[in-house]
Amino acid sequence: MTQSIAIIGGGIVGSTAAYYLSEFNKKDDLDITVFDHGVGQATKAAAGIISPWLSKRRNKSWYELAKDGATLLSSIAEKTNMSKDIYNQCGTIITRNKLEDISNLYDLAIERSNDTDTIGEIYKLTPDEVKRHIPIIDSNIPGLLVTGGARIKGDKYTDHLLKIAKNNGVSVVNKEITINEKANVVCDGEEIQFDKIILATGAWTKNVLAELPLEVDVRPQKGQLIELSINHINMSDEDMPVLMPEGESDFIPLGNGRLIVGASHENDKDFDLNPDSDVIDDLLNSATSLLPSLSAENLIRVKIGTRAYTSDFAPFFGEIPGYEKILVGSGLGSSGLTTGPLVGKILAEMATDNLSTDIDKYRKPIENYIKLIK
Template identity: 60%
Template sequence: MKKIAIIGGGIVGSTAAYYLSQFDKKNEIQVTMYDDGVGQATKAAAGIISPWLSKRRNKKWYNLARDGATLLAKIAKNTNMNKDIYNQCGTIITRDSPKKLNELYQKAIERNKETKTIGDVYQLDAEEVKYQIPLLSKSVPGILVTGGARIDGAKFAEHLKDIAKLKNLTIINKKVSINNRGKIQLGDDELAYDNIVVATGAWMRNTLDNLPLKVDIRPQKGQLIEISVNDLEQNKKNMPVLMPEGERDFIPFNDGRLIVGATHENDQGFDLKPSNEVIDDLLASANRLVSGLNQDNLIKIKVGTRAYTSDFAPFFGSIPNYSNIFVGGGLGSSGLTTGPLIGKLLANLILKNKKIDLEQYRKPINNYIQSNL
């Protein structure tokens, strides 16, 4: 019996657990997940899956995000995922000038040639954007890609863990670390596993603190607000998500909720307290596109901590000098898109299932985790 531990039950850990349960055809794997859930970015995340028109120039990141979006659609189909978890409702990205809009459209056409997950591509005028999202009191022209999706990170992770628990996953809601012998430390108990996956996001440095390693991880605070739009006559079902130029992302859900955000705050450390100033800013952004919203529409505030690296690129693989310990982190704001593919790749690496060209997706892990020995 192969014993595997996963530390962290967010987007990477939950997907790794799911694939370890799917790859276990002969009941030869036992998986234990340790997760205290504090500050987890996935639990606070409702996001947009639409990487194809990103301004980022990192080719390896784009490959990871592009194939991550394709994998997400496959997971949703294969696991009969409800649309309140993952919904391929389309994404509209707006631009404030005809030149910028045409450049974006041409980029979308080119990206459509290399991946069909992007779906159909349409150039919309302001009235057509408003037709797609009637909530908008102000709209500008944009590009619609029908393959874009919205995702509820917390529900996604729970859905996959529930499937894995039916096969070979046990979850322990306690905080653990790696001790100086490379074992799991749970209180006074040292626990040995054949392989360990560390997927603790911004807390990875703390998890690995007892090992002689230098870890390039820093926290970034993210806040978003959830607004009720049930009382607006313009509300309709299955609206696309919106990435408006110069404003926060808008994610409308079918049950009359609108998510606005999230922020990217680099100087707040691990602070998980909502900020009134930020909430006012998010509400003001919402009001610039949907008039009439105020504090009475506010349902809840979500706060999480993302993990970033110094060059804003994610990393994954086995740790230098500790070949049985695997990590996946530094995902930043693209975690809901890239995390599932990283989780699957880690499961493959542990079980040596497939020969995959990992270098198309990552820079050397030594760029982010270095031995101090």
């Protein structure tokens, strides 16, 4: 008997879920449809850094999710032959003003390397060594190199996995949908029943579930980043490490003479997708503090997306209380490119009763974030 599965949202979670479901569908017993409206999607606007190992967040569940997410992402990239312009394990350099802080980060990295090989090698760098690795910057601060760190382009990642999924028989519908009071999908006024629904709508989760008696703890956060041309600098930047400088925005050299700087975190903008001049100025100032030859003339474009956050900044995923056929993953925040692939894989496994992982090590109770109103 064929099982019908809808995936709502084609971002980092939805595209990964679609990919894994298409891989599970060797017996053609799954009918999989992705509904992807795409407007404002955080993943499509994002170019991010995969380097969770030096985070000092106290949420141990989040760290386990991020650590294993980074490992899974590396595996997906290798298995699906992702090109370097999608995923590049180019290394991450974290800088600090004080040598003592670098030593503390080094100790933390060594400790956490005992739990994962994906972190790679770890090296303390002098200011001159930092500049040798990232010659475009003009900075005199020490750093720490983690060779397992990577950069990823969210839009190209989703396109890559959805292309594989479509080749494996997954349907993609580029339309906005709602979920009605019967917990069925409504598209263009037509009610469609599915055996399972994977809800991967990020910041829009509360809106999509508005007709159901649920209390949902998700809020939107605006993120803006800038893409700059660095063609005036005559050097190869394809495999240059990404930079996480203290007190400044992240630097992500993309190759082909392009540099991403960002992203911002704004909690009071709702779903606004218009660029803010003051934010763009701050990002440019951050860029010129490390690369003085840049100016506003190097600005190519501004990319804007809306992230999903919860009140305690923790992600949530699993079966929605009271609606066993709806699975949800949301609240990933600024670490979504790292944690999203693992959440998508887990939801695909749950939808097909194929779960082999103890997922409670990755999450707090889902009832903390989504509750049935009785």
